[in-house]
Amino acid sequence: MSRPVTDGGREMIATKHPLDPMIRAERLPNIWCPGCGIGIVLAAYVNALTKSTKPHEKNVCISGIGCTGRIAGYLNLDTYHTTHGRAIPFATGMAVAKPDLEVFVIAGDGDISTIGGNHLIHAARRNVDINVIMVNNFNYGMTGGQHGATTPLNARTHTSPYGNVESPFNVPYLVSAAGASFVARWTALHVIQVTKAIKRMMEIKGFAFLEVLSPCPPTYGEYNGYPAALDMMKHFRERSVVDNGADLSTVSVATGADDRIVVGNFVDRKRPSYDELLTELQARTGKKSGALTEA
């Protein structure tokens, strides 16, 4: 994408970005609002991809529906924009059928933890060898700002106009309890940490989960005290506490001015992955393979 820059008063045209080959630059500009954190996650994923040890064509990005769901379509990879909430089972089928892939699911909090919440916990339980990045902007942004399973108690949205009466999921706690091999949370402010976490997810054999908290200025931000693009980012800077060893039962997220936001790489453990167990199963039963068998 061309972009004018100035150099001592002379206008220069930068015709290329070093990461252009990793994205579908002809599709820019993207659809995201000013101040949105999803583009930061896209850039972090692309930066991590440049360090990937896998052949480029083995990297796959699958997304669901919503603002974050549009990430896949901007990547110059094999990408899949699926149905709302179903990116994880789609990825499960793909990863089982072709275990040499490095599969990322990148989708929003509504997609992953609300409509897709059941798929999330079961993929973590099976320890499917996929990586899930959940961009949490605390509401359904694309549809205009409604509450979901990550909207904090008392927060205002178009479907909780008098304050949310539901308590949100503490998603890292949930996914850790379900059995994921890797669980982390950072914010869109923590660009380096997000990129490093994604690189670590690529190394993990099993289910790896990263929550990235993101501003959503026009909807969640507007109704909850963070209307300008930088407001939520300033809040992340002031209130984030890095605690890799945090007791996950205490890391629920709220966005009040005094609420702490606990971030870190919380879980990094070895459990047998689903595809390792399936391969072992095939090896045990496959001794009959090739031979014609009786009914």
Add this chain to the structure above:
Amino acid sequence: MRRSGEVKVSATTTINKKNTSSGALKPGTYFMMGNFACVEAAIMAGCRFYAGYPITPSSEIFERACVRFPEVGGSAIEMEDEVASAAALIGASYAGSKAMTATSGPGFSLMMENIGLAFITEAPLVIVNVQRAGPSTGIPTLVGQGDMMQARWGSHGDLETIAYSPSSVQEFFDLTITAFNTAERFRTPVFVMADQVIGMMWERLKIPSIEGVEVLQRKVMDAKTRAKPFDYANDFIPMPIVGTGTNINVDSLTHDYRGYPSTDYTVSESMIGHLLGKIRRHAEEIWKWDGYLLDDAEELVVAYGSTARSALAAVKQARANGIKAGLLRLITPWPFPDAIIERYSRRVHNIVVPELNYGQIVHPVRENAQCPVIGINRAPGALMDPTTIVDALEVVAN
């Protein structure tokens, strides 16, 4: 039996026998349950991925797949629900696998959204519906034919679907292989609309030698020569397989020839035109039907699935009673064989359509017939009694 409308090998398909021989059952005569026969056919057709969720009366398909698929180097996995099963099939299909699941009414309902995704993304896969009595949980586990219209219209938006309806264990086996071939050729989800009687019945099954079985393989996109991944001028587009370097965006949104989302009306028109047209333009190659005593028939029974067995008995009884009855058995209810119905309807006085539902396939029959069409409808939960059909034939013939 299957003399009409056989799927032929075309330029867009290749025969691959290599992948299918290992682990298939020895050729010969077996006594087997319909649901088991379905799994053996899938293995012979090259299917190596199954994602399922238990539901009667289809459970034996899933159970046998869990025994047999690992033996032949495949995977049969249990998902958390049928929504997930259908999604997993599309992922596996794009990984290059022939993929299948089996379910019954309630699970079929849950699959509808991702059936639409498979259709718009052109993912070949096979969904077997061993129908039971509905609506809702209905009667587990007794026979019904209440999902025939759902197979056609169940997923939102405009779809053109392909469905086979077996009437015996042998045909459940044969049509499962055909369903995979059709899915591979058309790059689309294909249904095998069995029912509880056909699924759970034990019958003689002849398993052919693999050399005699036609097995089609989808045309795969070459990363080096890829140009228009969604070339809507072409009915049969090679499929980009994940991990092969095609770098293609596969989208549930209406998408243009590059696979990019678009809100342009002309894109919508060309994409839908392609998705529907690739099946409509070749419908006659998909159609299968079977006839009994059609040559001099004056009263015609049109039936499918287990009800066609009752209809055959009824036609024989009616003949004994002096009525010139014949049977037209629909093997492909979808795409609907409209020209076949029209052709036979011109030769008879009346058509009766017995179904274990309150009127589904009778509607497209009536839409295309040039003679009166009478539905014989019974609640699901028991096989159609042949005497019910004989009684109807007596009424229309006199």
